Amino acid sequence: MTGPKVWALVTGAGSGIGAALAAALVTEGVGVVLVGRRAAHLETVAKPLGPAALVLPGDITRPEDRDRIKATLDTELDRRGAVLRFVVHNAGIGDPSQNFASTDPETLARAFDVNVVAPLALTQALLPMLRQAAPARVLLVGAGIADRPQPGTGIYGISKAATARLMRQMAMDFDHEGDATAPAVALFQPGLVETEGLHAHVAAASACGLPHAAWLAGRLENGDAQTPETTATLMSTAMLRLPVAEFHGRQLQHHDLSPLLG
Numbered sequence: 502m503t504g505p506k507v508w509a510l511v512t513g514a515g516s517g518i519g520a521a522l523a524a525a526l527v528t529e530g531v532g533v534v535l536v537g538r539r540a541a542h543l544e545t546v547a548k549p550l551g552p553a554a555l556v557l558p559g560d561i562t563r564p565e566d567r568d569r570i571k572a573t574l575d576t577e578l579d580r581r582g583a584v585l586r587f588v589v590h591n592a593g594i595g596d597p598s599q600n601f602a603s604t605d606p607e608t609l610a611r612a613f614d615v616n617v618v619a620p621l622a623l624t625q626a627l628l629p630m631l632r633q634a635a636p637a638r639v640l641l642v643g644a645g646i647a648d649r650p651q652p653g654t655g656i657y658g659i660s661k662a663a664t665a666r667l668m669r670q671m672a673m674d675f676d677h678e679g680d681a682t683a684p685a686v687a688l689f690q691p692g693l694v695e696t697e698g699l700h701a702h703v704a705a706a707s708a709c710g711l712p713h714a715a716w717l718a719g720r721l722e723n724g725d726a727q728t729p730e731t732t733a734t735l736m737s738t739a740m741l742r743l744p745v746a747e748f749h750g751r752q753l754q755h756h757d758l759s760p761l762l763g
């Protein structure tokens with residue numbers, strides 16, 4: 502069967518950074534498995550990518566969806582004589598709240614499910630496939646707010662801080678195993694990127710009267726945000742070309758990677 506022999510799975514591939522990353526990886530000759538809840542969005546992103554894209558809709562927080570994604574992927578890659586070498590945990594959520602008192606523990610738990618528990622569980626599920634495709638790489642997506650608290654950003658910031666810690670733990674545990682087939686793992690921090698998710702965050706933060714909403718809106722107005730395409734090029738370049746010693750266990754900042762684009 503023709504088509505790419507090396508594939509990447511990207512969560513949250515139906516919009517924003519994930520959609521642009523899917524296109525960037527296909528340009529590099531890598532097939533892309535698009536995961537997200539809204540199947541129609543995934544199909545729209547996949548259409549121009551042709552046979553280099555595979556749409557597997559699902560909610561990454563649901564164990565049955567993760568099992569189905571893994572089982573279908575196994576069959577589909579086998580049929581294509583291809584391997585899964587890359588996983589990008591790009592799906593992320595984190596609603597702002599008006600203040601500490603209104604920071605809803607259930608919403609925080611939901612953010613942990615998407616930003617921390619699902620990346621751990623999905624990586625575990627896909628690990629046998631990644632080992633077969635060694636040298637494999639896993640990229641988690643962090644957020645600057647994890648290290649720079651702003652009023653009302655606890656749900657997003659605390660859960661993304663845990664995403665960063667998850668990356669360090671995975672790198673540590675894989676190193677401890679001393680198994681050369683374990684994937685290299687890194688975290689990417691995108692900076693400000695103009696996406697539907699960012700616009701939704703600014704609107705929600707503004708409705709809560711949070712000071713960072715006006716700051717973000719001002720930066721968007723000034724054209725300070727990056728495009729999803731530029732961000733995606735940085736991410737795919739880091740995944741495909743950064744030497745493993747500069748990737749594994751690292752928190753990669755978008756501005757540090759910009760020189761990679763020449």
Ligand SMILES: NC(=O)c1ccc[n+]([C@@H]2O[C@H](COP(=O)([O-])OP(=O)(O)OC[C@H]3O[C@@H](n4cnc5c(N)ncnc54)[C@H](OP(=O)(O)O)[C@@H]3O)[C@@H](O)[C@H]2O)c1
Pocket residue numbers: 512513514515516517518519536537538539540542559560561562590591592593594615642643644645690691692693694695696697698699
């Ligand atoms: N834009 C920025 O300035 C910025 C800055 C720092 C970090 N980030 C991070 O970058 C990543 C991408 O963000 P973005 O700006 O491109 O926002 P976005 O357009 O809102 O993308 C988030 C994606 O995650 C998917 N998703 C959410 N929950 C899911 C679930 N349970 N299962 C499967 N997919 C799920 C959404 O698709 P469905 O709703 O269809 O499931 C959506 O496509 C996020 O992790 C975000 O935190 C963005």
